[in-house]
Every structure is written in C-alpha cells, then in structure tokens.
Amino acid sequence: MSADDVFILIDGAATSEVPARRIEALAAGGERPFAVDHEERVACLGVAAATRSAALASLEAPDFALPDLAGRLHTLSEQRGRKVLLVAWASW
Amino acid sequence: MLYEELGESGFTVITVALDKSADDARPWIDAARPSHPSLIDTRHLLADLYHIVNVPTVVWIDEDARIVRPNDVGFGTDTFKHITGLESAKPLAALRAWVRDETPAFTETEIRGLQRLPTRDDQQARAEFALGEWLARHGRPEAAARHFARAGELAPHDFTIRRGTMPLRGIDPMGPEFRQMLGEWTAAGHRYYRPLPDTRG
Numbered sequence: 001m002s003a004d005d006v007f008i009l010i011d012g013a014a015t016s017e018v019p020a021r022r023i024e025a026l027a028a029g030g031e032r033p034f035a036v037d038h039e040e041r042v043a044c045l046g047v048a049a050a051t052r053s054a055a056l057a058s059l060e061a062p063d064f065a066l067p068d069l070a071g072r073l074h075t076l077s078e079q080r081g082r083k084v085l086l087v088a089w090a091s092w
Numbered sequence: 093m094l095y096e097e098l099g100e101s102g103f104t105v106i107t108v109a110l111d112k113s114a115d116d117a118r119p120w121i122d123a124a125r126p127s128h129p130s131l132i133d134t135r136h137l138l139a140d141l142y143h144i145v146n147v148p149t150v151v152w153i154d155e156d157a158r159i160v161r162p163n164d165v166g167f168g169t170d171t172f173k174h175i176t177g178l179e180s181a182k183p184l185a186a187l188r189a190w191v192r193d194e195t196p197a198f199t200e201t202e203i204r205g206l207q208r209l210p211t212r213d214d215q216q217a218r219a220e221f222a223l224g225e226w227l228a229r230h231g232r233p234e235a236a237a238r239h240f241a242r243a244g245e246l247a248p249h250d251f252t253i254r255r256g257t258m259p260l261r262g263i264d265p266m267g268p269e270f271r272q273m274l275g276e277w278t279a280a281g282h283r284y285y286r287p288l289p290d291t292r293g
Contacts, residue, residue, distance in 0.1 A: 046219030090109055
C-alpha cells in the first residue's frame, strides 16, 4: 500500500473512504473482526463475538429492519405485544 | 407456510430469506401468499445478529421481544423428512401450545443452556462473507470467491456461508459440489442439522 491509497471501508450498511493508514491500524488487530482485500482496496469491519454473545445471552431478541418484496422495511419491534415465530430460510 | 394455519391472533410469523436477491426468494413467497412479513436479507444481517448457521432456523420471541426458545431447526412440514430425518408434528404441536399459552415457558437458565453463541472465528467469517458479498455485488466475483473460501475455512459449520454463497459463485447449491461438501462434513462425524434436544415449549 502506498500512503496515498484510499480504501473503501464497509461497516454494516455504511461504506466510507478511508486512507491506507487507517486500514493498517485496523489490520493490526482490535476487538472487531476485520477483513481486507488489498488488491481491490476494500475492507470490512464486523461486529465482535463478545458484543453479539452478550446481546443474545441477555435473551432480548435483537431488533432488525429488513425489506419485503416490495422494498418496504419491517422491524421486529413493530410486532411488540405479539408472539413472533422468526423463521430464517433460503432458496438454497 | 404451514405456520399460518395456527390462525391465532396475538401471534405472527416473520420469515427472512437469506438469499442473494429478492428474485431468488420471490417464487417461494408468491406461492405461499403469506399474510405475514416475508423479508429479504441479502447481507445476512439476521444471521449475524442471531448467530444463524443454517436454514431453516426458527426462534420463538414473546410479546416483550424476549427470546423464549433459541435457534432450532424448523421444518413446518414433513416434505423433507426423507432427507433430514426430522418430523414436523411434535414441533408444530409444541408451537401451537406456546401460542395458546398452554405450556410453561423454559426458564432463562434453560434457554441460555440451549443457546449456541458465536466465537471470534464465527465473526471473522462473517466479516469475510460481508466483504465477499460486497465484492460480488460490485462485479468482482473472483475476489469475492477468495473471501467466501476464507470464511468457509474459519467457520466450516456455517452453511449460510458455505452453501449460501454457492449461488453467488455460480454453483448449484443442490448439486454435486454441495453433496461433496455434505459428504465430507458427515464423514468427519458432524451433523448438517442440529435440532435442539427436545421440543418442549
């Protein structure tokens, strides 16, 4: 990497452009998982296992917002007051 | 979907397709004509939040958004019983009983005892998957494949990655590559589906 290189950094739904030195700092290690493709100059910051585990162990169902086929967003929290069967499936 | 036959008020199903595009999920959703939210999760956000490693996975969530029964295999019918060995009648009866408040809930200790929680490798695999998914969506399939492969090495039990990325790589997820992967997995002594020990609701 040259000091002038700019990477795309993916963090959840957000992407930003960051300088190479930031990528070096992230790659050096930290709490959050970090994946990088030096050739393509794209990187991704994930969520730490400790964060996800603590949330799940609290037994509070994590909220989310996802689209239906029409592109309309739905959340778990809008179902508050109802029992919910959450089913993850796939065409594969 | 069979769950809808419960027809209860105060209860809903939310289905989430861990598919690469709405088009992949659409035929199934259109055929089911559900009245509940049928959502598309191309970036596998739900898999990350709930530590989902295969499909179908079901979670029971109560009126206060508490997990009352954690991740389990959940086939709503016996359509695939000859492949999976998993029957639907007992789990559906347990679900019906829960919806009708006819059974005592698991204690929090029991629920936590049944939960599997993600490891550092699981989360690293998810970061590699997310990077690969972005690269695939932006026209860099070879680069994407490298990261999907790395993710599969880190979390070989995560079939939302190992099988779920096959369509993005132009591989038939029902075809010979999948059968070989499954054969190697079971030959090593692992199960592809890991249902919870009982269906008490």
